[in-house]
Amino acid sequence: MTAITAWPGQAQDWLDARGKAAWIAAMVLGFIFFWPVGLALLFYMIWSKRMFTGSCRHARHHHRHGRHGWGREWGPYGMPSSGNTAFDAYKADTLRRLEEEQEAFNAFLQRLRDAKDKQEFDAFMDDRARAAREGTPDTDPKAD
DSSP states (O other): OOHHHHHHHHHHHHHHHHOHHHHHHHHHHHHHHOHHHHHHHHHHHHHTTOSSSSOHHHHHHHHHHOTTTTTOOBOGGGOBOOSOHHHHHHHHHHHHHHHHHHHHHHHHHHHHHHHHHHHHHHHHHHHHHHHHHHTOOOOOGGGO
């Protein structure tokens, strides 16, 4: 690789080693000296997700080595294993229990919504039946 094609990678590595602040400083200087350079750096930082991660080195590590890193074990629910099997079993059991409770709560909320809908519908039908018994025309105030 020639020096002309190698310098962008070297500049990226140099900025990554210094963190997000170095990227922001380079972008600001790019805007000051020649605005298209600053704009290009801004777009690159957004596209490569450097603006939204805690650390450029962290993002670069995940990009190079994938989600699992250097042979790190991953437990249930896509979370890394702590290395303590008792704790991992407790964590998995707690997460499973919380998911069951969430499903039960969602079912409860659905039953409440259904009961409220039925109550409102029954009240509507009672009003219609009462209006038909009284002989008054069924008018909808919203229709005017």
